[in-house]
Amino acid sequence: MQGLHIYGVTHSYGSNKVLNGASLTIPAGELVCLLGPSGCGKSTILRLAGGLETLQEGNIVIDGETVANSDMCLPPEKRKIGLMFQDYALFPHLDIMANVTFGLHGMDKKKAQARALDMLDQVGMTAYAEAFPHMLSGGQQQRIALARALAPEPKLLLLDEPFSGLDTNMREKIRQETLSVLRDAGVATLMVTHDPEEAMYMADRIKILGRGGKILQAGSPNEIYYNPADEFVANLFGMMNRIEGVVENGYVDTPLGKVECKKIADGELVQVLVRPEGILFDTKQSENAVKVDVVSNHLLGHSSIVRMRVPDGSDRGLMMDGRVHREFTPELDKETWARIDPVNAFIFPLKSKEQNNNQPQAEIKPVAAQ
Numbered sequence: 001m002q003g004l005h006i007y008g009v010t011h012s013y014g015s016n017k018v019l020n021g022a023s024l025t026i027p028a029g030e031l032v033c034l035l036g037p038s039g040c041g042k043s044t045i046l047r048l049a050g051g052l053e054t055l056q057e058g059n060i061v062i063d064g065e066t067v068a069n070s071d072m073c074l075p076p077e078k079r080k081i082g083l084m085f086q087d088y089a090l091f092p093h094l095d096i097m098a099n100v101t102f103g104l105h106g107m108d109k110k111k112a113q114a115r116a117l118d119m120l121d122q123v124g125m126t127a128y129a130e131a132f133p134h135m136l137s138g139g140q141q142q143r144i145a146l147a148r149a150l151a152p153e154p155k156l157l158l159l160d161e162p163f164s165g166l167d168t169n170m171r172e173k174i175r176q177e178t179l180s181v182l183r184d185a186g187v188a189t190l191m192v193t194h195d196p197e198e199a200m201y202m203a204d205r206i207k208i209l210g211r212g213g214k215i216l217q218a219g220s221p222n223e224i225y226y227n228p229a230d231e232f233v234a235n236l237f238g239m240m241n242r243i244e245g246v247v248e249n250g251y252v253d254t255p256l257g258k259v260e261c262k263k264i265a266d267g268e269l270v271q272v273l274v275r276p277e278g279i280l281f282d283t284k285q286s287e288n289a290v291k292v293d294v295v296s297n298h299l300l301g302h303s304s305i306v307r308m309r310v311p312d313g314s315d316r317g318l319m320m321d322g323r324v325h326r327e328f329t330p331e332l333d334k335e336t337w338a339r340i341d342p343v344n345a346f347i348f349p350l351k352s353k354e355q356n357n358n359q360p361q362a363e364i365k366p367v368a369a370q
């Protein structure tokens, strides 16, 4: 029973029931990301696990020890946890060594300092042991926060939007470093984020939360990206082309060709969601490809978004976006043909307006177009 186990947690703030029987398990050495719209209760789960919020109903076990149930609730310092937040939360009046040794109560001073130095070495910050937090950049402070959180060898690490205060380049660097330090530590980690790309990068498993802390889908980044449970999950990961159609003989006929659909019955109204990278371009006709008009082409750096008009029987045509790696350089004297790559196309039943209104809105920041 190593790691974190949360069973049937229900939590309300006044009359606002935020969690309704939420359960979650994180084995030692695994990093789980909670991803979900603002207000769905992600931070509440993290705070309950850390003892920063008093448990109302349910049961929380860390490394085989019950830390909260209906009768008792251990304070954070008794839970063998490490915490890391967006704002680093270092003690401004203590130098870096004192910040990192802070959680090592009861340990002999020399041993504590040796442990702190070891942690500072792991995050590449040994040279800053005598500096004060205000002398460090955001990225450096976050490295210290990680060293401090891991110094007492916690059984559970809780990360709440840990990288959102950092600029893009620094964020990528620090999350890479954090991941490598966490792999070595082998600790169970629960991370909360709004950023689907960050969740994909960091997590062994992602849990997508909807309203009421309901888990809409749980799986590896690969499973969630290539096998989204519904259109809400599919839409989390950036731009989508959407085409409505009807299933006939196990296929949906779209203006960009037929897409196989074996899971939904013939005659059903469906929506086909196609990622921009799920549109394949060619300069000659091939099976299932359709001749399209390229309307515009936007170089984003390592890829380009290609806006195109697909003939659909209407005057205007159907506007769709494709993505090609690097620059899109159509040869002007040649035609452009496009078809759908089924790996990046997802078919879901078309819900009535009423059902759609009950779905969480996509308030999570979609990943930037790449």
Ligand SMILES: Nc1ncnc2c1ncn2[C@@H]1O[C@H](COP(=O)(O)OP(=O)(O)OP(=O)(O)O)[C@@H](O)[C@H]1O
Pocket (backbone or CB within 6 Å): 013, 016, 018, 036, 037, 038, 039, 040, 041, 042, 043, 044, 045, 194
């Ligand atoms: N201390 C509190 N008192 C009252 N309401 C609270 C408190 N903390 C959170 N809430 C409410 O509970 C709901 C869930 O909050 P929580 O912070 O867990 O959500 P979240 O998914 O982490 O959101 P965000 O991503 O915006 O941080 C929100 O409606 C929030 O306003």
